[in-house]
Amino acid sequence: xxxxxxxxxxxxxxxxxxxxxxxxxxxxxxxxxxxxxxxxxxxxxxxxxxxxxxxxxxxxxxxxxxxxxxxxxxxxxxxxxxxxxxxxxxxxxxxxxxxxxxxxxxxxx
Amino acid sequence: xxxxxxxxxxxxxxxxxxxxxxxxxxxxxxxxxxxxxxxxxxxxxxxxxxxxxxxxxxxxxxxxxxxxxxxxxxxxxxxxxxxxxxxxxxxxxxxxxxxxxxxxxxxxxxxxxxx
Numbered sequence: 001x002x003x004x005x006x007x008x009x010x011x012x013x014x015x016x017x018x019x020x021x022x023x024x025x026x027x028x029x030x031x032x033x034x035x036x037x038x039x040x041x042x043x044x045x046x047x048x049x050x051x052x053x054x055x056x057x058x059x060x061x062x063x064x065x066x067x068x069x070x071x072x073x074x075x076x077x078x079x080x081x082x083x084x085x086x087x088x089x090x091x092x093x094x095x096x097x098x099x100x101x102x103x104x105x106x107x108x109x
Numbered sequence: 110x111x112x113x114x115x116x117x118x119x120x121x122x123x124x125x126x127x128x129x130x131x132x133x134x135x136x137x138x139x140x141x142x143x144x145x146x147x148x149x150x151x152x153x154x155x156x157x158x159x160x161x162x163x164x165x166x167x168x169x170x171x172x173x174x175x176x177x178x179x180x181x182x183x184x185x186x187x188x189x190x191x192x193x194x195x196x197x198x199x200x201x202x203x204x205x206x207x208x209x210x211x212x213x214x215x216x217x218x219x220x221x222x223x224x
Contacts, residue, residue, distance in 0.1 A: 031212070041218040043218075096158065097155065099152045099154075
């Protein structure tokens, strides 16, 4: 099956710093989503981005489908950005999502 | 829009009993619903996919007789953990899609503890 690798596994920042999270996948996809899992376990949809670039406030994402990677940019990080960021992909005619192992982000005040 | 709820948010049960978890799409009709399991500090693993009115499709290694899934309507799917054991303790999360794209929307999760 498709493999999804996220890097880095852990990231510690000072408030106000910028960061880039990466998601590599091993095959072509027709679905790619970025999520933020908060401390209570809720998965919050950040981006649905099988290709192209999107921006939402301080967050933006780019997926280069031909090169099989996606990047999530967080600018001017805040303590509330702390949590685990997951990339998940789906392929072919299947609606199934395969999740990466996540990047744990800690933003210190 | 695209809100998914789960009930209960937390449940503690005794070994050998059964527990039912509900997943509802509140403001849309869900063509397909999914059930995931997440162990502490781990990623999400898909357990099964359910479509309204048909039998669920289980992932390899998931016992269908232990994890009963019913998708009775376009807004409700239930997961019943039968004869629960301590190793079934986990965080169970459901998701749903609207059928207009592949995007999935996730519920808040149910933390199950079996004593």
